[in-house]
Amino acid sequence: MKQAIMDIGSNSMRVTVYEVDGTVFRILFKEKIMAGLAGYVENKRLSPEGIECAYTGLLEFREILESLNINHVSVFATASLRNIQNTAEAVSAIKARTGYDVEVISGKEEAFFGYTGAMQDVKLSSGAFIDIGGASTEVVPFENGEVLDAASFPVGSLSLYKECVKHIVPGEGSLKRLKKSISAEIGKQKMFTYKKCSPLVCVGGTARAVLRIAKKLYDLPPECHTVSRKQLDQLCSQLYQADRRAIDLILKLEPNRIHTIIPGIMILQHIFRLFAADEIVVSNYGVREGYLCKRIIAPQKKK
Numbered sequence: 594m595k596q597a598i599m600d601i602g603s604n605s606m607r608v609t610v611y612e613v614d615g616t617v618f619r620i621l622f623k624e625k626i627m628a629g630l631a632g633y634v635e636n637k638r639l640s641p642e643g644i645e646c647a648y649t650g651l652l653e654f655r656e657i658l659e660s661l662n663i664n665h666v667s668v669f670a671t672a673s674l675r676n677i678q679n680t681a682e683a684v685s686a687i688k689a690r691t692g693y694d695v696e697v698i699s700g701k702e703e704a705f706f707g708y709t710g711a712m713q714d715v716k717l718s719s720g721a722f723i724d725i726g727g728a729s730t731e732v733v734p735f736e737n738g739e740v741l742d743a744a745s746f747p748v749g750s751l752s753l754y755k756e757c758v759k760h761i762v763p764g765e766g767s768l769k770r771l772k773k774s775i776s777a778e779i780g781k782q783k784m785f786t787y788k789k790c791s792p793l794v795c796v797g798g799t800a801r802a803v804l805r806i807a808k809k810l811y812d813l814p815p816e817c818h819t820v821s822r823k824q825l826d827q828l829c830s831q832l833y834q835a836d837r838r839a840i841d842l843i844l845k846l847e848p849n850r851i852h853t854i855i856p857g858i859m860i861l862q863h864i865f866r867l868f869a870a871d872e873i874v875v876s877n878y879g880v881r882e883g884y885l886c887k888r889i890i891a892p893q894k895k896k
Contacts, residue, residue: 605627709883724795
């Protein structure tokens with residue numbers, strides 16, 4: 594069976610097509626649109642332009658899927674539609690324009706789906722999972738293959754940029770505002786006690802960007818999916834300078850994230866230190882694969 598899953602995120606919208614055979618799956622095709630929906634939120638409401646941006650992106654994906662004769666399609670949204678006051682209005686408008694029913698998953702569901710997807714790839718028994726999105730960050734510490742807890746924080750790379758940064762890349766004042774906002778949002782939710790968890794299993798655009806930049810800076814092999822504590826701290830120090838060298842590095846490797854990468858990395862570094870981690874491991878799988886396992890494959894197994 595060929596199954597497509599669309600993910601309406603706060604920074605990017607993505608579609609992935611899978612070949613599913615029982616409990617085994619493989620990726621056949623994937624595409625993304627940097628929609629930046631968090632940038633369309635005003636007074637906690639997604640603007641009409643933002644809603645139009647969302648359903649236009651889905652229509653582009655639908656056209657691709659129709660050309661490939663993919664009929665099994667599931668659509669979900671994360672903080673992009675969860676953290677707004679006009680969720681029902683947005684979901685209804687998307688349904689009217691595209692015909693797709695959108696499942697708006699909760700923060701804890703997003704955390705569990707992300708963790709489940711990542712574990713299909715990295716196969717680790719202990720550590721902490723983190724997914725930094727455009728408007729939320731999910732964290733799941735786990736030990737001996739068991740989830741200890743799960744949390745979703747309403748802080749993400751794009752929402753932070755919009756809130757704290759005045760220019761394309763943050764200067765000294767913006768860095769201070771970013772640090773204060775991250776500490777406040779993550780510190781106010783005492784969802785679990787932080788203790789040493791390593792490695793930090795990371796998914797999402799920020800994590801992939803960190804890995805690509807680290808490979809360039811430290812001449813890491815193509816197959817490498819880890820970044821050490823020392824490498825992460827040095828990478829952060831260089832990017833926080835926001836000088837020509839840092840900007841050129843981002844533009845060469847991650848031009849679409851020129852405005853969000855530093856806020857995203859600051860979230861990553863903050864949580865990395867909370868867990869006293871030794872390294873990060875970047876997984877190829879994440880929330881869409883977890884959604885596939887829990888929402889599509891698991892129910893079929895029970896039939």
